[in-house]
Amino acid sequence: MRRMKLSRAFTLIEPGPAVWVTTREPPHDNVMTISWTMVVDFKPLFAITTGAWNHSYAALLKQRECVIAVPTVDLLDRVIGVGTCSGKDTDKFEKFGLTRIPGRVVGAPLIAECLANIECKVIDIVRKHSIVVLEGVAAHLNTARREKRTIHAVGDGTFIVDGRRLDRKKRMASKLPAGL
């Protein structure tokens, strides 16, 4: 994992991939699969929808930090596995063979197998809507990885894999943030 410019971290989440969110939960850590996420600010700020129905939520409240890890299509079966069992009774890192790497800023672990990891602090919780607002504080990219296609959960049990990438940078120039 190489350091990635924080000002580019929002581009990992804006396309809407299913992601993992890791939390530090002594005696072991935990990870959940989430696809209800959005960018809220280029800073970057992110919103995720989660609540007490996710075992990770208690740790998120307590530690006030997490890592958003971005898996690719070769990890789909593990994405589903992580999303269909609970940290309450499972050490998911062990069960799914995921390798933890220490973060630079937060206590929650990065996931070595992922394309990218964003270390985040919880900056607000909008309880009424189960929205947790996160600020990205460090970002890491696995530049050696050949498989870069992420997956998008449809919500009906199917997943869409990234297809072609179309370049419209010139036409979008007026809308791109400085420092990209």
Next chain:
Amino acid sequence: MRRMKLSRAFTLIEPGPAVWVTTREPPHDNVMTISWTMVVDFKPLFAITTGAWNHSYAALLKQRECVIAVPTVDLLDRVIGVGTCSGKDTDKFEKFGLTRIPGRVVGAPLIAECLANIECKVIDIVRKHSIVVLEGVAAHLNTARREKRTIHAVGDGTFIVDGRRLDRKKRMASKLPAGL
């Protein structure tokens, strides 16, 4: 456009496509391009990030309703066009040749060229984070459309087109909402 089960409408937004949001703004209507969206509840509820920097925001506050329209890859240039000019001085429906269809519940128009349209009511605004929470109240799908691939804005001026769809319905069964 055919009526679509409202309980399935979240599956249009969960994969994270760039969308259009239409608003009723007499004397003409307006439309903006947004990719900062997420599902908040299966009901469905959606969150979108927008604020006074978008001309549509004033109408959204005033009318308290909108339509989320889902364009496909053949509309990419119009998605960019809509996203890089302002309703302040442009009738975007006219400029980009978009055909309005009256909604069933809300005053904001559906867009005939799109794959799908979700009529929404504004149910809350979290001003601190510029998050608008919407409830879907009717959904429509263009079942005759052959092009179904949506587009995902990366945020750096590139766009990812939907690729393959992988079926994991059996393994996801425990997580799928009833009534899908």
